[in-house]
Amino acid sequence: MQTVTFEKVEKALVAIRDTALANEQYFCELDGVSGDGDFGTSLATGWREIAAKWDDLDRTSIGHLLLAHAQVIASKVGGCSGPIWGTAFMRAGMVARDKTSLSPEDIEVMFEKAIEGIKTRGGAEEGDKTLLDALAPMSRTFSATKAGDAVLHACLQTAEEAVESAMALQARRGRQSFTGERSIGSKDPGMVAIALMTRNIAIALSGHE
């Protein structure tokens, strides 16, 4: 992987945004299986606000752009997702605070800090059937492949495999966990969102890889 420019970061953020906006109903349906069915609405509410403020977001640096995201997400996204996603963007943003482009090593650290932040915030560990079960393996794949050109593709594959293999797990965090064993056998909405966002980022950036 080469240095990631500000332009590419913006494209990735647009891909994340549009994934959240386009899948409101689908994510709610996934959450409805064993949770309270609000996950799609939570994400879409946050990113609608981001879309509305899009042109005015602080672009002093990549970090500031991510911190601007963090602020809106933490404020406007409900349920567990607000503080968790907000923390992820905030921790990643702190790493990139003074940067206008990112090295593979920067992204590696951002991944690690975001995951650490999610763990601190929500108290979850890998295996609890949350989006950590997608992000943590992705972060390991990234570290292992960051020198090569297929890194994005490898991360996507990891995420999609993680969604499938986590179906067998029982949720131990968030509202899904309230229904106990009923969560076994279904896809975790948070993980699905991560995988779909990664897919859309890969598509958006494929011309540049």
Next chain:
Amino acid sequence: MQTVTFEKVEKALVAIRDTALANEQYFCELDGVSGDGDFGTSLATGWREIAAKWDDLDRTSIGHLLLAHAQVIASKVGGCSGPIWGTAFMRAGMVARDKTSLSPEDIEVMFEKAIEGIKTRGGAEEGDKTLLDALAPMSRTFSATKAGDAVLHACLQTAEEAVESAMALQARRGRQSFTGERSIGSKDPGMVAIALMTRNIAIALSGHE
């Protein structure tokens, strides 16, 4: 009627006491028809206490003996009956405060004062289907016949007729009144008690009339 001696007053009070003690269950059953079924217990509780203290009751005068009754009744008899019967004895006792025998005129005033007290205390009037509907006609009969010898018998007849004729009325005081029209057609327990006490007084005093 001649002057009523202290001895006769005591006999009358014993007759009242024993009526209350002997009819606990009967009076409760009468009250159970449209009231809360406690009337017999209320009276018996009070007169059991009077019986227990019998020898120590203040006998300075007829009035004091009646006031001693009033005190026990007001303290120990529950429901509406405690304050109502207590008041009747108290008001009658006040009239006889300094007396060791009673003239027919004394008794006439005692009747009137007791009835007045009951009305003040409980707010009932004649026609509300309470013991007033026995006492008030008895008091009128007494006033009309007090010169003659058959006064006690006349009073008893008035009381027993009153019990019958009041059956058609609807109770408007005490717990009986809570059941509305259900009280129509049944005997009022308070009136029955008055009539029975009068009968037993008549029997007790018949040797002396």
Next chain:
Amino acid sequence: MQNKQKFVNDPVNVVPEMLEGLVLANPDTLEWVPEFNIIHVKGGADSARVAVIQGSGSGHEPAHVMAVGKGMLDAAVPGNVFAAPSMDQCLACIRLMNGPGGVVYIVNNYQGDRMNWDMAQEMAEMEGVKVGRVLIDDDVSVQDSSYTTGRRGVAGNFFAIKAMGAASQRGASLEELVAMGEKVNANVRSMGVSLSGCRPPAKDEPIFTLADGEMEFGVGIHGEPGRARLATKPADEIMADVFALVAGDLPLKQGDRVAVMVNGLGGTPIGELYLLYRKAAMLCAESGFEIVRNYVGEYCTALEMNGFSLTLLRLDAELEELLAAPAEVPIRVF
């Protein structure tokens, strides 16, 4: 059969055990006379003042045993749950709290309470005790009811206690205290609404039940029926109806200065009481009644009934001063 959804032991002991808890919680300020279930201020009658006392059924707490304290009641003598205190309880309380200037009792207009107190008063007077009486009948919802002739006495009672308690501290005579209580009663009106029944500890059944969507409009503090069984509606509309009846009965007029009480009947969250107060305050503002003091919380309850009552008191300078005077109650809030 006993009601199992209550924190009680033998239902027969509910009142004494509650009173024992109350004095255990207030050892420095309260005393209990177990024989008559009298709660009085520590030390008993104050020879320099005329004592103000009250007694009525239990189940209305904090009324009245938790209103005993300096500047409030000198003593309270409760009967069993929803039952009047007996004559000898009332008489014992009068005797105990009697001082050189006599003693004044406050009684809510319920037949049982009145009969026992009136009787006790006559007995005490025969003993030479000077006794004053203040009758409270602030409930505008019904004229005659299951337990009363005339209007019922409910939460408005609190203002008589507060004003008379303060006046007693200032050395008012028996006659002045009675006049003060009568002034309060002449200027105070209340009305209650409930969304549920209530269930005395010794009873298996609720006193009445309401289906979802029903309310008892004008309910009494024992769950007695009020004006009508109506469909529930938004809180603001319920408050508007109650407010119109309470204010209209006095009647209040523009420019009047008032105290406003939104009293919880036992099972209503305090958050809802403040929500109801919001509307009452708005209605006062619209009507040009100036709120000088407000009271939101539980003052006179009906066990765990879900309901509230509104009380409006028309003030004058004297009442304002007495309501603002310091007072102590046995309920610690911080």
Next chain:
Amino acid sequence: MQNKQKFVNDPVNVVPEMLEGLVLANPDTLEWVPEFNIIHVKGGADSARVAVIQGSGSGHEPAHVMAVGKGMLDAAVPGNVFAAPSMDQCLACIRLMNGPGGVVYIVNNYQGDRMNWDMAQEMAEMEGVKVGRVLIDDDVSVQDSSYTTGRRGVAGNFFAIKAMGAASQRGASLEELVAMGEKVNANVRSMGVSLSGCRPPAKDEPIFTLADGEMEFGVGIHGEPGRARLATKPADEIMADVFALVAGDLPLKQGDRVAVMVNGLGGTPIGELYLLYRKAAMLCAESGFEIVRNYVGEYCTALEMNGFSLTLLRLDAELEELLAAPAEVPIRVF
């Protein structure tokens, strides 16, 4: 569908309408920031003191909006009924109450509350604000529960507010306040029991229901399950069980000086709370724990739930002094 047996208007407006009622009732001492539903002491942050703030779900009133006042909380920021305040509410409250010495927040150990407050704290720290945090987890009934990892934070919270509020009035620094809150938390334990469920205004169904003769032993303040669903029994026996678990967890030992709170969960008559306090006081006497202060009433509720919790706080000289310091709350009791 809306719960019809509530005094509310549109359930969406329950919290703002309650807060509006609260400030209408306390115009001289409280202010409301409608945008973020913040209730704060009139005049806002005091530059000479470190403010103490709290925010959690609504439905627990008087906690915490009715604990705002001099010597208590400087501000409270409630979420919706049984829902944590959002991050931006918490952040707005931190910003508003920040002073030269920083600001300290108290948070009960519920996942939603913690996540939003922690997040707000990080954001505020990025802006250069000095923020102190005190976590309360006094409920001994369950280790992990529906809404928590670790123990829940419940009524014991009151003592942190009272001690920290008093310490703040005496000029304590942020570090001293945090240490004080942590000391309270280390010495306070609670447990609750309920005899009924509760029903949020926006819900058609109670959160849980109990049949006649059933109790939830160790219930949480949202109606979450506790240790076990058991058969009801006499109040003294229930209190004895709860007392043993609460005192045993600290553990208290003979000669300890304690504060005792019998807290109503919303639908329990205050008379029953005193009846329960009676047994708690007897158990303290038997165990050789000296009761220095007691608190009987509603401090932290679960809407109209019929239940109580017992809280025991082990005292030292410093805590005793802080608990006895004057404080003002917006609830008028006389």
